[in-house]
Amino acid sequence: MTKPKVLVSDKMDPNAARIFAEMGCDVDVITGETPEQLIARIGEYDGLAIRSSTKVTKEILDAAPNLKVIGRAGIGVDNVDIPYASSKGVVVMNTPFGNSITTAEHAIALMFALARQIPEANAQTQAGLWPKNGFMGVEVTGKTLGLIGAGNIGSIVAARALGLKMKVVAFDPFLTPERAVEMGVEKGDLDTLLAKADFITLHTPLTEQTRNILSKENLAKTKKGVRIINCARGGLVDEAALKEAMDAGHVAGAALDVFETEPAKASPLFGTPNFICTPHLGASTNEAQVNVALQVAEQMADFLVNGGVTNALNMPSLSAEEAPKLKPYMALAEKLGSLVGQLTTGTVPRVSIHTEGAAAELNARPIVAAVLNGFLRVQSDTVNMVNAPFLAKDLGIEVREVKTEREGDYHTLVRVSVKTEAGERSVAGTLFSNAEPRLVELFGIKVEAELTGDMLYIVNEDAPGFIGRIGTLLGENSINIGTFNLGRREAGGEAVLLLSVDNPVTSAVLDQARKLPGVKKVMALKF
Known part of the structure; x- marks a missing residue:
């Protein structure tokens, strides 16, 4: 596994570099560079550790396609273009307590x-x-x-x-x-x-x-x-x-x-x-300089290696203790957001995220960000957990959070609902064995499915022979079925079929499927 690369571009306590290395990062300490030199160098780094000298501008951020986190050793972040960093999906951290x-x-x-x-x-x-x-x-x-x-x-x-x-x-x-x-x-x-x-x-x-x-x-x-x-x-x-x-x-x-x-x-x-x-000496003691350097190194390395988010200014904080517990929920939330995003057309003025049971006891902000990340990825391949909430706001999407601590049919549940021109549509999922994300409801129809890889979504009339016809069609086109998941509103009514397949389904195969008797809708999905 490749180690994350971090650049320390301002002078700070040398123990910061030691902490980066001990926590699993490759670190370079190169200070005093001009903006032009930093622009030429920054592209290869995942993290940038600064104090007040480095100015992280739009130009520097545009030159940093791999950058994931900026850490400011100190409180003030006037030298970082936070809105633009957020739009690029870069986490901005500071150390508000070190000095x-x-x-x-x-x-x-x-x-x-x-x-x-x-x-x-x-x-x-x-x-x-x-x-x-x-x-x-x-x-x-x-x-x-x-x-x-x-x-x-x-x-x-x-x-x-x-x-x-x-x-x-x-x-x-x-x-x-x-x-x-x-x-x-x-x-x-x-x-x-x-x-x-x-x-x-x-x-x-x-x-x-x-x-x-x-x-x-x-x-x-x-x-x-x-x-x-x-x-x-x-x-x-x-x-x-x-x-x-x-x-x-x-x-x-x-x-x-x-x-x-x-x-x-x-x-x-x-x-x-x-x-x-005095010349801005508020933080100028030996103790403070050591503290902020060590803190920024620990925070950045924890984010890059473990996914922990501490003292972030543009993303919900996520402690190293919370991260393992929230990780499967965030995976579930992102998949549900992606599913509803792929299946929804037209303007969406509102997205609601409802957590129920055990999920309602958790920090909801990372779950909400994960839903928006999955939902908006259909529109942009640069969206991520950091910039998704900002992008949703720019698009005029109202985001609602609802918690219900009592348990329903499931010990834990995450529901994602979107308001569309056709009305409210929702999907819901749970965790099997507290770790495995599963879809359990799709637009009001009970269906149990793992959302993974290439999938085929079909809405059809519930009638004998349909499963055989779709299986034959895929077989004739050398498309192997991984999993087969069915659900229906009532016998003889509307049914949904979610198939995972080993190969992407081409547009030609989709057209053939749409011509099958009883088919109302066919879409290829990707997770």
Whole structure:
């Protein structure tokens, strides 16, 4: 079996390469290349491990037909075109927890530096000025910290602040009242936070909703004398408005580790009294650099070798423990999606995936993605588990998920239904011995069949002699039958026949089959 090939294109801890090798990957460490050099090289690799230097653009992705996963050692993935990677079926991972403590500690350090004006005091002292009376700081004890973003890093900052005997007001749309109580913080809206906070620290991603969240308007709502820290993302703070507020004396100080444009060669804030800046050092500790490198290597190798999906930004996570249990369900789901996709013509505005019994207890998102992968593969040979949900959305297909934990006729069942111009049509399948996918219902007709290889689907009138006629026809054309699966609505009514065959059925044979007495529909299927 060929080992997956991984390229490490940015400098990271050398132990990452060791982990790739130990987990069964071939790895090359080639850093500092130009985009043109990377484009020329990337085609042979299954995985690409990066930090912040490599920019994974549309051009690079187009040059990487074998690429399956991109791993970013760190949190931010601004340097990866995630929508285009998704459309190409490439999983994008990051390591959101490897540098959390380091970034949180940097925010606390900057808060202390602001409170006591340490950088300016240091500079003047080293210049021989001894400015003992020139710097009057403030205590943090008893002050209110406004936390914009209460996720992983924000919650660590909150815990450290509470340890310093500060009060914490948190604004985060995803923060539940129960989680706020657990964290020991006051949950508030943004205006409440702005009005109460003596210090404000930001720990939220940069989105269209959060861009310039500290705008000129919102800075005007803050308490006079507030101090602002940003170790999250440039663009969360309107730098020109912050400069104006500091010059006016409304904002007492600010500390930024990130800027809207980086590297920040110029900023309206440079030279402003009580302004502190660092060059994006939030994750820059020895411990963090080792952690993120090891994590990205473990995650990527686990995906390439075992199928585990961890910290993916464009695909449902699938742990190494979940993967073996979900694997047969995903195989079943993909086959059911493929079957209904091949048998359905015309526009499909809705696809519904219903899990029942044991299947309903599992992580449904990989099962849904597998159904869409099978269903849409009829239309595109580049569709896969990653891009199928995105492609379905682009096509205007509504995707519904339904779970029924009680058991029906089967211990476990997956049903795929599609809305068509002719009405709702569905297929259903189960697992035999908890591992073998089997079709058990086809458009309302009970039929037990293994979906595999080349198959022939026939709808006919249930009448004596038909099976003999179809068997004779295939035999005369040297087509050997592997399995023979029958189902019918009622005696003498509509029947379906699913045959697995050893050779593809040609269009000429299909035409002959359509001319047999009682035949309503004939199609060749491929799984």
